[in-house]
Amino acid sequence: MLEKKYNHLEVEQGKYESWKSNGLFDSGKNNGKPFCIVIPPPNVTGKLHLGHAWDTTIQDIMIRYKRIQGFDALWVPGMDHAGIATQAKVDKKLREEGIDPRSMDRADWLKVAWDWKKEYAENIHKQWAKLGLSLDYNKERFTLDEGLSKAVRTVFVRLYEEGLIYRGERMINWDPLAKTALSNEEVIYKDVEGAFYHIKYPLVGSDEYLDIATTRPETMFGDTAVAVNPSDERYQKYIGKKVILPLVNREIPIVGDEHADPDKGTGCVKITPCHDMNDYEVGLRHNLEKIVVINPDGTMNENALGYQGLDRFDAREKLVQELEEKGYLLKIEKIIHSVGHSERTDVMVEPYLSKQWFVKMHPLADKVLENQKNKNTKVKFLPARYEKIMNHWMEITYDWCISRQLWWGHQIPAWYKDDQVYVGMKAPEEEGWVQDGDVLDTWFSSALWPFSTLGWPDITEDFKKFYPTSVLVTGYDIIPFWVNRMTFQGLHFTGQRPFEYCYIHGLIRDKEGRKMSKSLGNGVDPMDVIEEYGADALRYYLSTSTAPGTDLRYDEEKVKSTWNFINKIWNASRFVLMNIEDLESESLEDLTMADKWILTRLEMTIKNVTKYMDKYEFQNVNAVLYKFIWEDYCDQYIEMAKFAMDNVSTKSTLRYTLIAILKMLHPFMPFVTDEIYKQIPLVCDDITTSDYPMIDKSLIFSDEERQVNDQIEFMRVFRNKKAELQLTKEYKVYLKNNVDYDMISKMLKWDGHITLEKLEAKAYEVSYREYEVILYDEHEETEEDKEKRQKEINTLKQSIEKREKLLANEAFVKKAPASLVEQEKEKLKSEKKKLEQLEGE
């Protein structure tokens, strides 16, 4: 028998391990149609946050729904090695231990990193278990494991052979802290306070000078030109002339280039080809000299004269001082401008000229754009609007810098010997070849996740059966990093979309709508929530609180009320189990009106829930289920059933409906439904792998359903009247007609209140449809009643006095919104009326 109160800790204890050891999550156990989701692999850098809980719960609901429907459901677990993020954390740990990570041998460092991975992976496994995720651990993968490495090398080699991967010297985004190249997607632009430093660049052989405004004066050592717009009448005349670079005393040319915008700054712009993306292009156009002035670690190099060795920001400060002292500084103009920061280390990225590996994007992106035109083969986004985000990215994309100067990742399968380059699956046999020391961008391997986890490049049984996968679930912030890349890689290498549907959810925010972040300290650990309210409550809350694609404001109160809902289900189940213990076999013959009513409602519920589940509209599933369970099943049907407990049909209906409810809830709240289901008499299967409720047309009784609806509505009207008259015991009911009042009279406890003749007492007509009665008020006022009434009169009088005063206040009547005044008048009127009534009685 169930405990009196729902105790999530007890219910959830040990369940996951038992599910897992009984193989309930394993794929390949039935002959159903394949349904497959690959988990977005969490980074092995830390613990899961609420966003993960949300993301994985949605997937678990989909998987459990399909599994219970008889699909061969496969949910592939796995984790991401998360290159920069993990390396940064491992390095930090080493530094805290007093070890300089870069002085270590690469192999030794990797050992430390793998230990880290092991520890954190274990953590994540524990959290997945707490959340109740029905992952098939037989298929678990890691982005750095053997099979996935093979997939990565295969893709690299093929793209190289196809001319879609190349190595070249380009301007890239450089992270001076992690000392690695970044892709454009890894650069986060932030508004920061800065300044326009106006610097005097004297013209050669003249007293004139150009006013150059720059936000980065420290790069001036690398200036190799000044550009003005050829159409800018102010400066046209200087094109071809030269200026002297202050302090450096180097002569640099003034060039005419469209890049110079007459409306920006002063209209003349210094050109630093090695430290600015646009300047690099200008440099190429005008064949300018390239001078690097900043080291990979963000300090100034030997070209920066006396500033060598100084950090770029310290150098800026000192340089500005020197410029001022020497009279070159015209003015400093404070501005707010947006500056690129590294996504992982948060330091300002440095545009940097370096030799890196790139993926040529346009041929790959064009394939996606082409494929999205075909309704049958495209990736279908839910909500559909997110398709535009992907398509736009495909249109404007540029070559993807994939090499990273890190140790943690897939080492690039390229070997060098003198001037030769070899790209292949294995090192060349011949001696003297040295492998590229760089690794690939983490997203390069993540991009292959939907097929590499299924065994590709080998055409395995799993790959044949489950690819393309059914749905991918992720947040909209991950579309550029991951969804887009999986899509073009999937199309290119498998000829198919990697997933049929892409379900996009929003971000978790705090109650005030702010992003949850470490710096704000407003993060919520899902494990704490589970401890307090249970995984079922958290899961149900997260999955049903918003429509797809929109952000979710985390509100603990709502988790609490979800807990209440589960407690309600628990107690209803408890009642049912207490009453059907002796049921020998289920029989849905000889049904009562109430039985027919709830069964009809159940069929409608199954229909709607299935419809919404199929569309993954979980918030709508909740609306339907919550109402059915709480209002129809608990508040109405169970109350009615209490009068028919010796009925086998009623017991059977209670059981039949409860089972359907539990199965519909199971994908959302696996723990509690499993616990209750196990205890239902005559049940001997596992709810996880049982079967989903199906509509049974023989259990739809429209006439009875309508009739009971009318009875319920009548009871509501009657109770209403009773409450209004504050009647408790002293009343009589006269039935005006001969219709069936049996259930009504039981539910309203009319026993002893029914009169067969009309009375002289105060009478009120109460009716709904065919149900018509007269309610006689026989209530005589007691001392207690009088006191109560007097108290009410007093508070009413006080309120009236206050309101009259307010309305007498001319300022209020004049200045306050007319509607408010009107409202106050209305209130006053009704209060006076009520007072009259009370005093008259």
Added chain:
RNA sequence: GGGCGUUUAGCUCAGUUGGUUAGAGCAUCUGCCUUACAAGCAGAGGGUCUGCGGUUCGAGUCCGUAAACGCCCACCA
């Protein structure tokens, strides 16, 4: 500069292909310890669906427009 989203009860949010009286949770008010549940039951109050215009027999829903807030992309000497 280009694009997208949001705006519905005091708060947080649902609202399907346009269709009776726009819903829920929490909060508020009234009355109940009725043996499944007081973390509950029976009721009540609370909305010009951001403003304006249009299409329609009918608009929270479709179209146009304005505003506020938020996001994405691009640019930012």
